[in-house]
Amino acid sequence: MQTEKVIDHIVNWLKEYATNANIEGFVIGISGGIDSAVTSSLCAKTGLKTLCVEMPIHQAQSQVTRAQEHIAQLKERFSNVSDVRVDLTPVFEELKSVVPKTAPSAQLDLSLANTRARLRMSTLYYFAGLYKYLVVGTGNKVEDFGVGFYTKYGDGGVDLSPIANLLKSEVYTIGEALKVPNSIQVAPPTDGLFGDSRSDEDQIGASYDELEWAMKMKDEGKKINDFEGREQEVFKIFVRLNTVNQHKMIPIPVCKIPVNLL
Numbered sequence: 075m076q077t078e079k080v081i082d083h084i085v086n087w088l089k090e091y092a093t094n095a096n097i098e099g100f101v102i103g104i105s106g107g108i109d110s111a112v113t114s115s116l117c118a119k120t121g122l123k124t125l126c127v128e129m130p131i132h133q134a135q136s137q138v139t140r141a142q143e144h145i146a147q148l149k150e151r152f153s154n155v156s157d158v159r160v161d162l163t164p165v166f167e168e169l170k171s172v173v174p175k176t177a178p179s180a181q182l183d184l185s186l187a188n189t190r191a192r193l194r195m196s197t198l199y200y201f202a203g204l205y206k207y208l209v210v211g212t213g214n215k216v217e218d219f220g221v222g223f224y225t226k227y228g229d230g231g232v233d234l235s236p237i238a239n240l241l242k243s244e245v246y247t248i249g250e251a252l253k254v255p256n257s258i259q260v261a262p263p264t265d266g267l268f269g270d271s272r273s274d275e276d277q278i279g280a281s282y283d284e285l286e287w288a289m290k291m292k293d294e295g296k297k298i299n300d301f302e303g304r305e306q307e308v309f310k311i312f313v314r315l316n317t318v319n320q321h322k323m324i325p326i327p328v329c330k331i332p333v334n335l336l
Contacts, residue, residue, distance in 0.1 A: 075244055077251045081116065084236050089120040091234060092208060099123030099154075101198050101207040103229070105266055106140030108249050108258055109212040109237065114144070115252040116236055117210055118152040125201060128159040129194045131166045132269040136261070143255050151253075158201070162193050169193075187267035191228025202233070211235035214245050216282055220289045221312060222319025223265075223278060230322060241289075242282035278315070280308045288312035 092100070100117040104110050104126045117124040126145045130138055145157045169189065176182050198209045211232030217223040218238045224230045237245055242263070249259055262273040263282065275281050280288070288309045291300075301309050 075247060077247055080240075080244075081119070081248060081251060084116050085119045088117060088210075088234075088236055089122060092120070092122055095208070097208050098206045099125065099208075100210045101125040101127060101201045101205070102210045102212065103127050103129055103194055103198055104141045104145055104157075105212075106137040106144070106258065107212075107261070107263060107266075108242075108245055108254065109214055109217075110141075111144045111254040111258050112245050112249045112252060113210055113212045113237055114148060114155075115249075115254060118148055118155050119252075121154055123205070123207070124148075124152070124155045125205065125207060126155060126157040127198060127201060128157065129162050129197055130159075131162045131190045131193070133266060134269075134271065137264070137266050140255070140258050140261060144258060147253075147255055160197055162190075162197065165193060166190060183268065187265075188225045188228055190267050191225035191265075192231075195228050195231040199231075208233040211238065213238050214240055214242050216242050216285050216289060219323055220285055221278060221315035222322040223274065223315070224322070225267075226322050229265075241286050243286060278311065280311050284308045285312055292316070 088100070092098075099122040100120075102110060102114045102117060102124070104114060114124060114126050126148065128138070128141055128145070145155075148155045149157065166189070170186070195209075201207065202209045209232045211229070211234065213224050213229065213235060214237055218230075218235065237248075240248070246259065262275065264271075264273045265277075278285070285308070287305075289312060291309060292312065296309070298306060298309055298313065
């Protein structure tokens with residue numbers, strides 16, 4: 075990958091899109107992870123106003139610290155960057171108190187995790203509407219088009235996606251070139267939606283390097299029986315998630331009414 079040229083291409087793409095849309099700037103949720111750090115850095119390089127939003131919900135202190143370190147560094151480097159912190163923990167807890175009580179379960183945990191992501195999406199669009207900004211997505215290619223590892227209408231609810239054509243490994247390469255803090259570059263990737271220390275790999279059952287390999291194998295037309303051992307296990311994980319999460323990757327189904335019924 076021609077890293078510097080890719081960076082310039084994305085920055086120009088962002089700037090051109092915003093200019094054509096008559097938009098003032100960008101708003102990005104900052105999690106303390108590599109994807110949001112790279113995305114916000116790319117937005118900052120456009121010279122357009124870039125608002126970094128922290129939205130903790132029972133967040134691990136390590137994630138908060140990394141997010142704040144990145145924002146501070148970005149503000150030192152770019153005068154067009156500003157930030158705001160919105161603690162959504164009370165909002166989350168209030169919502170939990172008014173919905174019907176449900177017995178503890180894995181499904182409840184997942185529903186609440188997705189609720190966190192959707193509260194954050196609503197917050198980002200509040201600021202986007204307030205300042206005439208675009209909500210910028212932080213999903214990479216493996217998450218968005220490989221395994222669907224994001225929340226529909228949560229972190230998947232965005233106006234544009236500048237790094238969605240980049241593999242996770244490529245995002246790290248760009249992050250290094252953009253001088254993303256080392257604490258973020260070495261931290262295990264996590265969505266931070268469960269209020270504990272579980273990583274993306276813990277949830278998915280495979281690392282991003284393994285998922286990138288499986289994605290390539292599937293694109294080449296390989297089948298599960300072409301592999302054995304750990305490779306077969308990883309390929310099964312990828313194919314299963316890619317299948318069950320297609321509803322996130324395809325357009326919303328629209329019921330077409332036959333002309334003779336209209």
